[in-house]
Amino acid sequence: MNKKTDLLQGTLDLLILKTLQPGPTHGWDIAQRIRQVSEDTLSVNQGSLYPALHRLEAQGWIAPEWGESDNNRRAKFYRLTAAGRRQLAAQTEAWERFARAVGLILQNT
Amino acid sequence: MKSELWRRLRALFRRSEMEGELDEELRFHVEKETERNVARGMSPGEARRVALVEFGGSERVREECRDVRGVRPLEDLWQDFRYGLRLMRKSPGFTAVVVATFALGIGANVAIFSVLNAVLLKPLPYPQPEQLVTLHQSKPNFDTGAVPYPNFLDLRKENRTFSAMAVTRTTGFSLTGAGEPERVSAQYVSADFFSLLGIDPLPGRTFAPGEDERGAPPVALIGADLWRRKFNSAPDVLGKGINLDDRSYTVVGVIPVGFNLRVNVFRQSDVYVPIGQWETPMLQNRGAALSLHGVGRLKPGVTVEQAQADLDRVMRDLAAAYPATNSGNGAKVLPLKERIVGRLRPTLWMLLGAVGFVLLIACVNVSNLLLARSTGRAREFAIRAAMGAGRWRLIRQTLAESLLLAPIGCGLGLLLASWGTRAALGLLPATLPRAEEIGLDAPVLLFAVGISLLTGLLAGLAPALKTSRWRLSETLKEGGRGASSGRARAQGVFVAVEIALALVLLVGAGLMIRTLGALWEVDPGFRPNDVLTFNLNLSPSMRTAEPAAVRAALRELSDGISSVPGVRAASFADGAVPMLDENDLYFWLADQPKPATTSEMHTALVTEVEPGYLAAMGIPLKRGRFFARQDDERSPPVVVIDESFARKYFPNADPVGKRIRFDDEGDASQIVGVVGHVKQWGLDADDEQSLQSQLYVPFRAVPDDALRGVGGVRVVARMDGLTPALFDSIRRVVQSRNSQNIISRPQTMEEVIAVSLAARRFSMTLLNVFAAAALLLAGVGLYGVISYLVGQRTHEFGIRLALGARPRDIFRLVLSRGLTMALVGVVIGLAAALGLTRLMTGMLYGVSATDPATFTIIAMLLTAVALLACLIPAIRATKVDPMVALRDE
Numbered sequence: 001m002n003k004k005t006d007l008l009q010g011t012l013d014l015l016i017l018k019t020l021q022p023g024p025t026h027g028w029d030i031a032q033r034i035r036q037v038s039e040d041t042l043s044v045n046q047g048s049l050y051p052a053l054h055r056l057e058a059q060g061w062i063a064p065e066w067g068e069s070d071n072n073r074r075a076k077f078y079r080l081t082a083a084g085r086r087q088l089a090a091q092t093e094a095w096e097r098f099a100r101a102v103g104l105i106l107q108n109t
Numbered sequence: 110m111k112s113e114l115w116r117r118l119r120a121l122f123r124r125s126e127m128e129g130e131l132d133e134e135l136r137f138h139v140e141k142e143t144e145r146n147v148a149r150g151m152s153p154g155e156a157r158r159v160a161l162v163e164f165g166g167s168e169r170v171r172e173e174c175r176d177v178r179g180v181r182p183l184e185d186l187w188q189d190f191r192y193g194l195r196l197m198r199k200s201p202g203f204t205a206v207v208v209a210t211f212a213l214g215i216g217a218n219v220a221i222f223s224v225l226n227a228v229l230l231k232p233l234p235y236p237q238p239e240q241l242v243t244l245h246q247s248k249p250n251f252d253t254g255a256v257p258y259p260n261f262l263d264l265r266k267e268n269r270t271f272s273a274m275a276v277t278r279t280t281g282f283s284l285t286g287a288g289e290p291e292r293v294s295a296q297y298v299s300a301d302f303f304s305l306l307g308i309d310p311l312p313g314r315t316f317a318p319g320e321d322e323r324g325a326p327p328v329a330l331i332g333a334d335l336w337r338r339k340f341n342s343a344p345d346v347l348g349k350g351i352n353l354d355d356r357s358y359t360v361v362g363v364i365p366v367g368f369n370l371r372v373n374v375f376r377q378s379d380v381y382v383p384i385g386q387w388e389t390p391m392l393q394n395r396g397a398a399l400s401l402h403g404v405g406r407l408k409p410g411v412t413v414e415q416a417q418a419d420l421d422r423v424m425r426d427l428a429a430a431y432p433a434t435n436s437g438n439g440a441k442v443l444p445l446k447e448r449i450v451g452r453l454r455p456t457l458w459m460l461l462g463a464v465g466f467v468l469l470i471a472c473v474n475v476s477n478l479l480l481a482r483s484t485g486r487a488r489e490f491a492i493r494a495a496m497g498a499g500r501w502r503l504i505r506q507t508l509a510e511s512l513l514l515a516p517i518g519c520g521l522g523l524l525l526a527s528w529g530t531r532a533a534l535g536l537l538p539a540t541l542p543r544a545e546e547i548g549l550d551a552p553v554l555l556f557a558v559g560i561s562l563l564t565g566l567l568a569g570l571a572p573a574l575k576t577s578r579w580r581l582s583e584t585l586k587e588g589g590r591g592a593s594s595g596r597a598r599a600q601g602v603f604v605a606v607e608i609a610l611a612l613v614l615l616v617g618a619g620l621m622i623r624t625l626g627a628l629w630e631v632d633p634g635f636r637p638n639d640v641l642t643f644n645l646n647l648s649p650s651m652r653t654a655e656p657a658a659v660r661a662a663l664r665e666l667s668d669g670i671s672s673v674p675g676v677r678a679a680s681f682a683d684g685a686v687p688m689l690d691e692n693d694l695y696f697w698l699a700d701q702p703k704p705a706t707t708s709e710m711h712t713a714l715v716t717e718v719e720p721g722y723l724a725a726m727g728i729p730l731k732r733g734r735f736f737a738r739q740d741d742e743r744s745p746p747v748v749v750i751d752e753s754f755a756r757k758y759f760p761n762a763d764p765v766g767k768r769i770r771f772d773d774e775g776d777a778s779q780i781v782g783v784v785g786h787v788k789q790w791g792l793d794a795d796d797e798q799s800l801q802s803q804l805y806v807p808f809r810a811v812p813d814d815a816l817r818g819v820g821g822v823r824v825v826a827r828m829d830g831l832t833p834a835l836f837d838s839i840r841r842v843v844q845s846r847n848s849q850n851i852i853s854r855p856q857t858m859e860e861v862i863a864v865s866l867a868a869r870r871f872s873m874t875l876l877n878v879f880a881a882a883a884l885l886l887a888g889v890g891l892y893g894v895i896s897y898l899v900g901q902r903t904h905e906f907g908i909r910l911a912l913g914a915r916p917r918d919i920f921r922l923v924l925s926r927g928l929t930m931a932l933v934g935v936v937i938g939l940a941a942a943l944g945l946t947r948l949m950t951g952m953l954y955g956v957s958a959t960d961p962a963t964f965t966i967i968a969m970l971l972t973a974v975a976l977l978a979c980l981i982p983a984i985r986a987t988k989v990d991p992m993v994a995l996r997d998e
Contacts, residue, residue, distance in 0.1 A: 026134075026137065027134060027137075027138055028137065028138045028141040028142065029141075032145075045165070046135075046138060046163070046164050046165065046170065047164075047165045047169060047170050047173075050134070050135065050138075050170050050173075050174050051170065051173035051174050051176070051177055054173075054174040054177045055177040058177050069137070069141075073137065073140075074133065074137075075134075075137050076130065076133070076134045076137070
């Protein structure tokens with residue numbers, strides 16, 4: 001029944017940064033998008049999401065701004081900073097290298 | 110980087126705002142989730158429930174979010190402290206007890222440390238104090254003798270390791286011509302004495318080398334006290350003349366207040382005069398030590414050992430050049446600081462150790478209190494742990510409380526210490542060197558802060574560790590009663606430790622009490638009660654009088670004093686007066702050839718006394734006779750010896766009738782009587798001194814030479830009660846003969862003995878105070894633990910009683926529990942005391958460091974106190990009403 005896959009250590013940061021790339025959004029939306037885009041394979045536990053957001057904020061990769069949500073409620077939006085953008089690029093590249101390496105091993109042995 | 114810092118500071122100071130934001134953010138999430146669930150077709154209530162379940166433990170999310178903010182430790186600390194403060198306010202009684210315990214322990218420690226710091230640790234208040242040493246001439250059986258002036262001059266000239274050398278000698282003058290004639294204390298000093306120590310006169314100058322010689326114009330330095338007393342601290346005192354023993358001295362400088370070289374015979378004085386101007390032919394005598402004591406300043410980088418070797422070389426040369434006076438004599442160099450405070454070292458460290466024990470006991474008590482209280486909070490801690498509080502966080506929480514209480518105790522303790530130090534110094538009048546330097550300075554404050562932190566940590570550690578280790582489910586199951594057996598064991602250990610520490614202190618105090626008891630029992634060899642001693646100085650005009658006139662004046666005064674109503678017996682006493690003055694002479698037995706050098710001669714303590722001396726001092730006559738008025742300068746020379754002298758030189762013969770010689774001229778002195786031995790060196794130290802033999806010479810037989818220029822003499826008098834009025838009537842009689850005669854420094858012999866025991870009494874009093882505090886703390890600690898255990902087991906006792914146990918059984922159960930703890934403590938304490946009291950051996954007298962009687966009595970005393978402490982809780986336990994205990998559930 002449980003098809004959800006546990007996230008690898010560190011990948012949550014990458015997913016959050018990637019989700020924020022198109023534009024600022026709030027925590028709930030980030031979780032939703034990750035779930036939808038991964039076709040329900042990846043589910044982000046709120047217990048990990050918010051600490052991760054605060055951590056990324058503390059590192060200066062994302063910045064908070066308070067804004068209005070779709071139905072006019074105050075919500076905390078997160079925006080990718082310039083440093084966050086660089087970090088996203090670096091982490092994406094690292095992830096692709098890693099995935100390719102794992103793929104090579106799975107194909108050739 | 111700057112923004113990072115800013116963010117953290119913001120996080121710290123706008124904490125509530127950020128907490129609010131976090132709340133809002135999480136709430137928003139749950140609402141969105143609820144909306145989504147509703148959209149999926151759930152009822153609003155169900156939708157919210159699912160959203161909340163999905164979200165999981167919101168408190169943990171919050172904690173983790175706070176964690177990443179990076180100010181967590183500071184924030185928590187602040188929180189812990191505020192929490193601690195709240196708790197303190199909630200239970201003021203508990204807080205007061207803990208703070209008082211800390212204050213006592215820390216205060217006592219700071220007080221003792223401030224003494225130790227000022228006396229032992231701080232450098233002496235002179236420039237480069239480590240270069241300062243004292244100089245002594247040593248004989249084979251006496252290391253620290255005085256240095257004859259010619260030897261000093263040679264040492265100063267021939268040494269290669271000293272940058273300066275000086276001598277001093279205590280004396281006194283009659284100050285006349287400036288108001289009431291007054292006896293002033295004085296020191297002869299060599300010219301560079303003050304510059305050697307680095308002391309600058311204010312105002313004025315020190316002596317020039319040319320002034321330190323015979324025939325130079327008389328000059329003097331005066332002490333700041335005399336300057337204020339006689340000259341109103343006027344700066345124009347320089348160049349003025351003062352009359353000392355009828356001779357005018359020009360004042361060239363003022364020595365500042367507080368200068369007091371507490372070493373040898375040097376005393377803070379009113380007047381300082383160049384020693385070279387001392388007009389006594391003896392000064393040029395290489396065999397006459399004249400109580401001259403040396404100080405020196407080593408060249409930079411020179412060690413005491415090198416200086417010692419250097420002076421050894423010079424003394425060897427002198428012995429070769431002047432064998433008659435110098436053979437067998439060496440030199441001794443000792444660090445000045447060691448000489449001043451060295452003898453106090455063991456006492457002060459012992460006291461610091463003892464007071465450290467008191468602090469440990471205080472710590473254990475506070476620990477116990479915290480532990481007992483934390484039991485009441487077991488449920489609170491268990492719930493907090495269940496809600497995700499980390500173990501370290503709980504430990505810190507408990508520690509924060511004791512760490513908060515300790516500094517408050519420390520603050521109070523400092524007040525106690527500054528008051529207590531003053532009180533303690535009052536117990537030790539003038540005998541503690543450097544007492545004026547004691548105070549709460551930086552090292553002392555640092556020590557206070559250090560031990561208060563340490564104390565807080567130590568007291569909080571055990572409860573903190575215990576608290577954090579409780580099993581959640583068990584604690585909750587037991588209804589908050591806690592896992593009692595484990596904690597009871599910890600408290601049992603605490604009680605045993607307390608009892609053991611208290612026992613060690615009590616044994617120490619007991620041994621000191623026995624020591625003082627033994628010392629008071631020691632027979633000083635004379636009866637000190639009702640004996641007064643004072644100095645008598647003839648009018649300065651007598652200094653130039655003929656010896657016959659001096660002799661007549663002294664006899665007249667002696668008769669005058671003896672005839673004052675209320676004076677039962679009186680005598681002049683010049684020389685070795687017990688515990689006050691020292692004087693020794695070389696002699697040889699008349700039936701043996703004269704030894705070639707003085708170092709081969711015998712020595713004895715010598716006192717010149719009058720016929721009334723035995724009655725005045727209360728010394729028993731053992732054989733023969735004492736002096737009579739007829740024993741004077743014209744009669745055949747006679748002496749009286751003491752039993753110690755008789756035993757040493759005439760072990761198998763009757764000494765009466767035997768003869769001894771002091772020199773080649775005239776007749777040998779005949780021994781006419783034997784008297785009891787007197788403890789010349791003090792009640793405690795006399796037995797250890799090698800120089801024991803005592804010799805009395807008739808004062809009336811003193812030759813003319815010795816009377817020329819005699820300034821003063823000591824008087825001892827046995828009186829009908831020691832009243833100031835009686836002393837005044839003696840003064841009137843003395844001044845009726847000559848208005849410029851002075852009597853000064855009255856002391857009772859009982860005071861003299863008390864002063865000789867002051868240091869020991871000081872340690873004993875403090876040890877007693879510490880031991881009493883320890884006993885009290887340990888007793889209260891034991892009482893607290895037993896009461897607590899009884900409280901814990903009320904339920905159990907109720908069931909037992911309901912099932913037919915007799916109250917007696919319960920009583921026995923509680924008592925045996927308490928006594929077991931106490932006895933374990935007593936056994937450990939006895940073992941520890943056996944090891945530790947050995948360190949006190951040097952302070953004890955007449956009692957062994959492992960005195961079985963003391964150990965037994967103290968062990969019994971502690972057991973009795975323990976029994977008493979257990980009694981009330983044990984009785985309370987038997988009174989448990991089974992119904993009430995069971996209904997409690």
